[in-house]
Amino acid sequence: MITISENRKRNITLTVRLTEKEKQQIAEKAQKAKMNLTEYIVTATNNVLIVVPEDLKPAVSEMKKMGNNINQIARKINSGAVRSYNFDEVISNQTEIISILQEIADANCEICKKLTSK
Numbered sequence: 001m002i003t004i005s006e007n008r009k010r011n012i013t014l015t016v017r018l019t020e021k022e023k024q025q026i027a028e029k030a031q032k033a034k035m036n037l038t039e040y041i042v043t044a045t046n047n048v049l050i051v052v053p054e055d056l057k058p059a060v061s062e063m064k065k066m067g068n069n070i071n072q073i074a075r076k077i078n079s080g081a082v083r084s085y086n087f088d089e090v091i092s093n094q095t096e097i098i099s100i101l102q103e104i105a106d107a108n109c110e111i112c113k114k115l116t117s118k
Helices: 021-030 037-046 058-079 090-117
Strands: none
Touching: 021 058, 058 090
């Protein structure tokens, strides 16, 4: 791991898009830590464990496909190619899937917190 005290030349520029509020929050945190923005961001990114739950990737992919299918159905209805369709069951099922994915994501966050606090 690279420490801040190491004398190294930083010759690469990274451009990041932020809202004014996000930029202000980062600047305030850097100031509280008595660091410049570069030091703060480098330190923060080196000290954060990011866990990507592999088991969610197929589910998210399927959700995207379902969203695409719903958009295609909506286009057909709006163009008059189909008279009407009851989307209540589709919306209910999609809402349930989103809820389950959120529960899995929340559980993963709890696991990450426990891993990083050790």
